[in-house]
Amino acid sequence: MAQGHRVDTEAPGIALPAWRRLVDGLREAVAIVDEDDVIAVLNPAATTLHPALRPGTPLTTPARRQALGDGWTACYLDTPAGWDRAFLDEALNRLASATDRADTLKAVVELALAHLADQCAVIVPAPRGRVEWWYGAKGTTEVVRARTTRQSAGLVTGLLDVLDGAVPHAVFGRESTPDLPVDFGEPGHAHAVPLVKGGTSLGALVVVRRVPGGPFTAAEIDAIRRYGDHAARALEAAIRHGEQSRVVDVLRADLLPKPLPDVPGTLLATAYHPAARRAEVGGDFYDVHLREDGSATFVLGDVCGNGLEAAVHSGRVRRSLHTLLLVEQRPAHLLYLLNAALVAAGSKLFTTLVVGTLVQADDGGLHLTLASGGHPPPMLLHAGGTVEEVVARGGIVGVLTDVRFQETTVTVKPGETLLLYSDGITEARAESNREELFGEERLQAVLAECTGQRADATIDTVRRAVFDWLGPSEHDDITLLAVQAVPSG
Missing domain, CATH: 3.60.40.10 (PPM-type phosphatase domain)
Incomplete structure (x- = not known):
């Protein structure tokens, strides 16, 4: 541990645990560091936006600073490129209001295109050993739906592992992207995460950045993963709502x-x-x-x-x-x-x-x-x-x-x-x-x-x-x- 790191010691007027309680509720990412610039406190927003930061390690991220006294400093951390917290708030609100499965899948693609990537696809299981693709690209006005066999999806190395929830993510290089079994636009850098809810894999989210945009950064990959969590919850709710609606329709038909x-x-x-x-x-x-x-x-x-x-x-x-x-x-x-x-x-x-x-x-x-x-x-x-x-x-x-x-x-x-x-x-x-x-x-x-x-x-x-x-x-x-x-x- 770095010299001078003091966890949960008291500063004049306010103890460090009190500072922790104060900053925990802030939407902005905040770290409290000691006089040696060693992190003592990270609020939840900072942990989400900067997963590499840990208490007890030096702060290396750019930040706006404010002295708290007795050697303590509050550091308001910059938001990483590609990580827009307002986007996840918007995604949460929009996806929470979607109750139809098709509308939910379209919304997942549209939100990703607006904030995360140049191209996006959601791949979900379909009957008779097939998979269903919902995909789109920036500059288009329509999310397209198509079906292929699982074997076709397997042409992309590692994609089936993501689809089945066997791995937490997969990165596809330039050479793999053209093998996607749909017209997925120009080759580029692709990243996929599973859509998992309650231990059940519901599908996969694939986002693509066209060359020469460069690979996704660690912060962007974290944003994709968290967006995938939102998408999985929304998709699971839409599927459940659809099943309940079908049951109600069957029962209602007997009562009409x-x-x-x-x-x-x-x-x-x-x-x-x-x-x-x-x-x-x-x-x-x-x-x-x-x-x-x-x-x-x-x-x-x-x-x-x-x-x-x-x-x-x-x-x-x-x-x-x-x-x-x-x-x-x-x-x-x-x-x-x-x-x-x-x-x-x-x-x-x-x-x-x-x-x-x-x-x-x-x-x-x-x-x-x-x-x-x-x-x-x-x-x-x-x-x-x-x-x-x-x-x-x-x-x-x-x-x-x-x-x-x-x-x-x-x-x-x-x-x-x-x-x-x-x-x-x-x-x-x-x-x-x-x-x-x-x-x-x-x-x-x-x-x-x-x-x-x-x-x-x-x-x-x-x-x-x-x-x-x-x-x-x-x-x-x-x-x-x-x-x-x-x-x-």
Whole structure:
């Protein structure tokens, strides 16, 4: 150790450990040296920017100096060429905001071209023993994607070792660069580092400096390595996000309503607007099940609550109904069986719903049999413009063992429409007065205006009236199902 080196001794007024605490939080690289210019303290920024410096060794790096007293001096170190701390801050911010894998890979290349190199490539594993290249060069506006075999990547000596995370870095001389299996521009000096996160190699980062720029300095190589750490974290997060998104998409697809079937003699139309718009699913649901004889069972329901928990439960209810329809088609009996199944499964959320069967009549109308489990009664729009509530008594489904359901029958003449709806319609709150609800009477008045309209136009009229009432305000799940006997003529 050099003469005069004094670690953690005290200077008048402030002890050396206190100076350490003061400089540790500085973004600028700072070293504290003694009267012999031997380093006593290095803050984290100095350790990052100047990895060759060590406490107990003489300071040889250019610095701006400030005397601290008693022989101690604070040295504000120059930033090495090629090592831009602001760049890593920018990289961290930009990469942290990227959640898509392709966007992340493009950003890694673009940031490297802007601050580190003349050319850059990120090489990542691809299916069937191939590797995927994302690469670009200064002066171009596009990051190009290509695929090659691992054997082609192996033409560059040491690259596969970096790609597999077997070595911490590799330097490619002028003679190796032209062997890159893509059009990687003019030959030059290349440096590669693995992209490793959690002990798993995700790929490799290759940066190239064109001749006559000269080889990368030690500080620049350190910057590349640290940038690679940022890139690996961002890529791992993007991959994980992508996997989670794919799982969510698969689950969501099972929860979304299925397309409406073509039912003989019947026009069907729906509107479906979950409260959790980003999730695209909610507690409301509808289904229409067509049988081989041309008859059908239809259902519209509402699980207590909204969001993903309600959506998952609505999926459970829909699957249960679909299974029960194999052995029972009578609406009230279906509700008894559904209630028993949900209670036995330990359901903690109640459901309201209307179940109906339809059979085409000889005159072109529809014979409907309905049962309700605590749901708002459907509304029947007659040809003359009057609106009638179709009431079927019944309790909520899924939480009580002792519950009763009744059936009611109704005939829908050609051109008439039965409207099923969730309480998100009638309980929609006015934009101008959040205490005022849309209500049944307003719904009946809007429905009366739809006289003579086809089913899809009726749904659109009611939907627009409700959203005009709501304005931009939040709302509960909103669902509509129109069952219309095909108009004569």
